[in-house]
Amino acid sequence: MSSTDDHRDDTDLDPTEVASPRTGRGLMGGDLDRRVETSRVPPLAQARVLAPFRRDGDEEATRAFVAHRPLHIEIGFGRPHYLLDLAAAHPDAHVLGFEIKRRWVAAAADRSERLGLANVRVIEGDARPHLERLVPPGSAAGVHVLFPDPWWKKKHHKKRVFNSEFTALMARTVAPDGALYVKTDVEAYADLIVEELSAAGLSLAGSGTSDALLAALPRSHREKKCAEFNVPIHLFRFVHPSPLG
Numbered sequence: 001m002s003s004t005d006d007h008r009d010d011t012d013l014d015p016t017e018v019a020s021p022r023t024g025r026g027l028m029g030g031d032l033d034r035r036v037e038t039s040r041v042p043p044l045a046q047a048r049v050l051a052p053f054r055r056d057g058d059e060e061a062t063r064a065f066v067a068h069r070p071l072h073i074e075i076g077f078g079r080p081h082y083l084l085d086l087a088a089a090h091p092d093a094h095v096l097g098f099e100i101k102r103r104w105v106a107a108a109a110d111r112s113e114r115l116g117l118a119n120v121r122v123i124e125g126d127a128r129p130h131l132e133r134l135v136p137p138g139s140a141a142g143v144h145v146l147f148p149d150p151w152w153k154k155k156h157h158k159k160r161v162f163n164s165e166f167t168a169l170m171a172r173t174v175a176p177d178g179a180l181y182v183k184t185d186v187e188a189y190a191d192l193i194v195e196e197l198s199a200a201g202l203s204l205a206g207s208g209t210s211d212a213l214l215a216a217l218p219r220s221h222r223e224k225k226c227a228e229f230n231v232p233i234h235l236f237r238f239v240h241p242s243p244l245g
């Protein structure tokens, strides 16, 4: 991921920087698909790290891991507060996390092992090509995308993850009775996310903490920072429309 002034990878929140078009903090974007197979950096040798396409046997191990039901997937977990709390809250589920930044992948693997969370696996890299190649349609009871990068500058809007390809991938990955959970602190991006997911055929089933399922979710690192600095956030739960309408 490039380190432009429009994208920073740290999830610490400075109250003077919240939702400012100059800061562009958040997640997602960029064309990272090719890194999956071309990275020359050896994969992390930690028990809970899967490195499909990069280490022999890991493609099969990933397919076996995602075949379990229920399955939860977090995209861009950063500091792994949410990932680990989700796994602890759902010991019956498999929880697969994707993150580009190696240090958070290593931290998630290390902490999940120390906490005895045997139901966690993490993959270093862009979630999108992995989901396309390894996760069958209708697999996930929950897909979780928390605080995606708004890419403030107009010339960078094409890097936003919530484009039509990604929303189609979300609609494909979420199980018929599953949900996509999205949180953001950027109002304009929240509107766009709702628009894009509706266009992809997902329905907004709940928003805000009045929705019991959203209220019951863990808090991500950035979300905790938002709470600390009284930054309003937007929470959404999207589902497939009911066949009965």
Ligand SMILES: C[S@@+](CC[C@H](N)C(=O)[O-])C[C@H]1O[C@@H](n2cnc3c(N)ncnc32)[C@H](O)[C@@H]1O
Binding pocket: 009, 010, 011, 025, 026, 027, 028, 029, 075, 076, 077, 078, 079, 098, 099, 100, 101, 104, 125, 126, 127, 128, 145, 146, 147, 149, 161, 220, 221, 222, 223
């Ligand atoms: C702003 S942070 C948010 C982290 C966490 N979700 C939170 O709420 O605290 C965004 C993280 O997503 C990661 N990321 C961005 N695009 C990604 C992608 N396509 N696949 C996986 N991770 C991604 C970044 O490396 C970064 O660590």
